[in-house]
Amino acid sequence: MFYYRRMPLERLTDRVVIVTGAASGIGRATATRVAAEGANVLACDVTPDLLAEAVEEANKTAAGGEVVGRVVDVSDEQQTADAIADAVGRWGRIDGLANIAGILRSGRTHETDLATWNRILAVNATGTFLMCRAALPHLVASRGSIVNASSTSTYFGHPWMAAYAASKGAIHSFTQTLAVEYCKDGVRVNAIAPGSVHSGITSTVQFPDDLTKEEGKLVRRIMSPTGFGNPEDVAGVVAMLLSDDARHITGETIRIDGGTHA
Ligand SMILES: NC(=O)c1ccc[n+]([C@@H]2O[C@H](COP(=O)([O-])OP(=O)(O)OC[C@H]3O[C@@H](n4cnc5c(N)ncnc54)[C@H](O)[C@@H]3O)[C@@H](O)[C@H]2O)c1
Numbered sequence: 001m002f003y004y005r006r007m008p009l010e011r012l013t014d015r016v017v018i019v020t021g022a023a024s025g026i027g028r029a030t031a032t033r034v035a036a037e038g039a040n041v042l043a044c045d046v047t048p049d050l051l052a053e054a055v056e057e058a059n060k061t062a063a064g065g066e067v068v069g070r071v072v073d074v075s076d077e078q079q080t081a082d083a084i085a086d087a088v089g090r091w092g093r094i095d096g097l098a099n100i101a102g103i104l105r106s107g108r109t110h111e112t113d114l115a116t117w118n119r120i121l122a123v124n125a126t127g128t129f130l131m132c133r134a135a136l137p138h139l140v141a142s143r144g145s146i147v148n149a150s151s152t153s154t155y156f157g158h159p160w161m162a163a164y165a166a167s168k169g170a171i172h173s174f175t176q177t178l179a180v181e182y183c184k185d186g187v188r189v190n191a192i193a194p195g196s197v198h199s200g201i202t203s204t205v206q207f208p209d210d211l212t213k214e215e216g217k218l219v220r221r222i223m224s225p226t227g228f229g230n231p232e233d234v235a236g237v238v239a240m241l242l243s244d245d246a247r248h249i250t251g252e253t254i255r256i257d258g259g260t261h262a
Pocket residue numbers: 020021022023024025026027044045046047072073074075100101102103123127149150151152193194195196197198199200201202231
């Protein structure tokens with residue numbers, strides 16, 4: 001809480017922002033951060049109990065707006081349309097969309113079943129598309145902004161995460177495409193590429209337990225040389241991208257990975 005009180009930034013006063021994946025990790029920190037910068041927030045997630053906790057926490061530091069929780073599975077076409085309609089019905093507009101929801105299952109690619117592959121693509125890539133598609137008419141009206149969650153796996157091989165990496169690469173390309181397609185409408189579309197950030201996802205990653213020494217090196221290669229960051233380290237960048245401070249940034253994917261790529 002003190003962290004936000006030190007920062008008198010209120011770049012999102014009177015804005016309406018939708019955040020997915022808001023029950024945990026980076027999405028939760030983002031909902032709290034954009035509320036602390038003045039926004040009204042529709043906090044969406046598929047996990048009701050954790051979402052209720054996150055909403056309560058975010059409302060404690062909200063700076064003038066309100067944070068409302070909504071249970072949404074982003075891979076469901078109707079639920080995404082209903083979430084956007086909910087925000088517009090409540091506040092009359094949408095200025096920002098942060099697509100942070102995501103899932104990761106790790107394992108050897110030749111042992112990955114089709115249902116796992118399809119579910120990861122459905123939540124990460126299709127979910128991002130569905131939220132954007134439903135929100136875009138409103139973002140065109142407000143000349144708003146989108147931030148999508150990509151990953152460092154977009155840039156170099158992350159072994160034992162093929163479906164996840166494929167979904168994040170799709171988000172990277174999708175982001176660039178939307179950025180040029182909607183630039184004439186004044187809608188900015190950017191992505192973040194986190195790496196080595198403490199969260200639900202990173203706490204459950206499991207690599208095969210029979211790794212060779214050489215394979216162990218591949219795992220270390222995807223870890224930040226400066227250690228793990230916190231979700232708040234990413235949330236501040238998302239808030240910046242949603243704000244007018246980023247008015248000349250679109251089509252960009254910003255790495256927030258503690259120097260993993262260096
Ligand atoms: N933590 C990292 O180091 C890291 C690195 C690269 C990318 N990312 C990306 O950041 C995003 C946030 O992940 P995180 O690290 O905070 O993990 P997290 O597991 O803590 O949070 C993910 C959230 O998404 C929600 N979610 C999952 N499926 C959903 C669905 N179908 N509909 C709605 N919500 C759903 C989960 O309930 C959870 O609250 C993800 O897209 C992830 O791929 C994280």
